[in-house]
Amino acid sequence: MKETNQEPIIHIKDLYKSFGDLDVLRGASLDVFRGENVVVLGRSGTGKSVLIKILVGLLTQDRGTAQVLGKEVATLTEKELRDLRLKIGFSFQNSALYDSMTVRENLEFPLVRNIANLTRGQIDKEVETVLDAVGLLQTINQVPSELSGGQRKRIGIARTLILRPEIMLYDEPTAGLDPITCLEINELINEVKEKYKTTSIIITHDLTCAKVTGDRIAMLLDGSFVRQGSFEEVFDTSEERIKSFFDYNFIQ
Amino acid sequence: MGKFFREAFKGRMEVQEIIKQCYAIGNKSLVLISLTGFITGMVFTKQSRPSLAEFGATSWLPSLVSIAVIRALAALVTALISAGKVGSSIGAELGSMRVTEQIDAMEVSAINPFKYLVVTRVVAATITIPVLMSYCGMVGLMGAYLNVALNEGTSLQTFIQKAFEQITFLDIGTSLVKGIAYGFTIGIVGCYQGYNAKKGTEGVGRAANSSVVISMFLIFIEEVIIVQISNYFRV
Structure with missing residues (x-):
């Protein structure tokens, strides 16, 4: 864990979220500090994706605190939320x-809509830079349906990088990919951290992804974080729920 | 609907996207409207002839047909075709974007998806459908002329003269209002259903289907209301 005298840039405290009778988050608390990759690990349906959707204002919590860069997301005005989302x-x-657009248009879209007065040359340069960063410059004129699953993930990451975010939220970055492509995506996540100096939350149930990309692991079970620390610290436990999660994934 | 008007007049208009959508809507419906409009005009003329012939009044055919086409048929034919082609397409497209998280992706990229996707499509439908309706009326009258020319040997000049003898500004104005109302309805219903689609691919199908059904239902209700109002102003 990072030094506690540093202010967290993501602060989640006693977060609750239900969908009808289904309690997804039940008092989740987590702090993320600048420059670290925190992996939120847990089984499907434990509220991992809900957690990061609350952080970008796609969902609103029932109660609790979700602060990003010192701002309580749920209370932001439309303009404040827009400014926060740019980061x-x-x-x-x-x-x-966007399946009706080419890779180039997918990448240009957030850029030209958020940054005024860019010249054609500047737009092209930005697009080519981030495509090069994810190693897919050759796909620039292809449409998403022509790309493989791994390439689509990379383009998705490139599209977020084009706005130079401070924080990256990855929702199951390796889900549905073959083991080799998973490793490539894991490497890319680490490269993004180094190159763009981002702070990240990586949502996954893939232990390899967690081990390779995470500076810290936070184990989410039944809607709350039950254990945090390094990969070894988290799994060096006698708690049955964590052991069974590890054993199941190991067998997988 | 409130959100639509709030967003429509806030910030800059997505003019390029509106033009693109106008083209898409026109392109989707043009062939079908041409064919349907032409056949409607021709068949209506053919079916009306025996009744008028009984009174020796076949010379009234152009007037009768033009009243029917301009006051009712052009608007309804265009609206029903557009509800099927355009409404379902908007519902399916936005529904698919919703369930594949493309709309969420716009939101987290600090782009207003409502303004970019919904406002542009509704505005485009509201602009394009009255234009298509006018075109449908023109093609319908051409179908009617072809039938009249072949049977009665009426010249084009006489046909046009007789066709527009009974048409007033109120008829044209009412027709235009209908086109705008139907266009807006098709756009807003398709967008609402698609934008709020849920439950994966099943939801996309449901959004497309309900866009058509609800649009058609509302179009018939609007038709009754607009006709009642226009009749009130008719002397």
Whole structure:
């Protein structure tokens, strides 16, 4: 864990969220400090994605605190939320690329809509820079349906990087990918951290991804964080729920 | 609907996207409207002839057909075709974007998806459908002329003269109001259903389907209301 005298840039405290009768988050608390990659690990349906959607204002908590860069997300005005979102990159589980646009247009879209008066040359340079960073410059004129799952993930990450975010939120970055592509995505997450100096929350149930990308692991079970620390610290426990999660994934 | 008007007049208009959507809407419906409009005009003329012939009044055919086409048929034919082609397409497109998180992706990229996707489509439908309706009326009258020319040997000049003898500004104005109302309805219903789609691919299908059904239902209700209001102003 980072030094506690440093202010967290993401502060989650006693967060509750329900959908009808289903209690998804039940008092989740987590602090994320600048420059670290925190992996939120847990089984499907434990509220991992809900947690990061609350952080970007796509969902609102029932109660509790969710602060990003010192601002309580749920209370922000439309303009404040827009300004905050410019500082957060969100990589979706299914990439969420705009399927009617080419890769170039996908990347240009957030850029030209958020930064005024860019010249054609500046736009092209930015697009090529982030595409190069994810190693997919050759796909610039392709449409998403022509890309593989791994390429789509990379383009999704490139689209978030184009706005130079301070914080990256990855929702299941390796879900549905083959082991080799998973490793490439894990490497990319680490490269993004180094190159763009981002702070990240990585949502996953993939232990390899957690071990490779996480500076710190936070184990989310039944809607709350039950254990935090290094990969070894988290799994060096006799608690049955954590052991069974580890054993299940190990067998997988 | 309130949100639509709030967003429509806030900030800059997405003019390029509106033009793109106008083109898409026109392109989707043009062939079908041409064919349907032409056949409607021709068949209506053919079916009306025997009744008028009984009174020796076939010379009234152009007037009768133009009243029917301009006051009712052009607007309804265009609206129903557009509800099917455009409404379902908007519902499915936005529904698909919703369930694949493309709309969420716009939101987290600090882009206002409502303004970019909904406002542009509703405005485009409201602009394009009255234009398509006018075109449908023109094509319908051409179908009617073809039938009249072949049977009665009426010249184009006489046909046009007789066709517009009974048409007033109120008829054209009412027709235009109908086109605007139907266009707005098709756009807003399609967008609402698609934008709020849920439950994966099943939700996309439901959004497309309900866009058509609800639009058609509302169009018939609007037709009754607009006709009642226009009749009130008719002397």
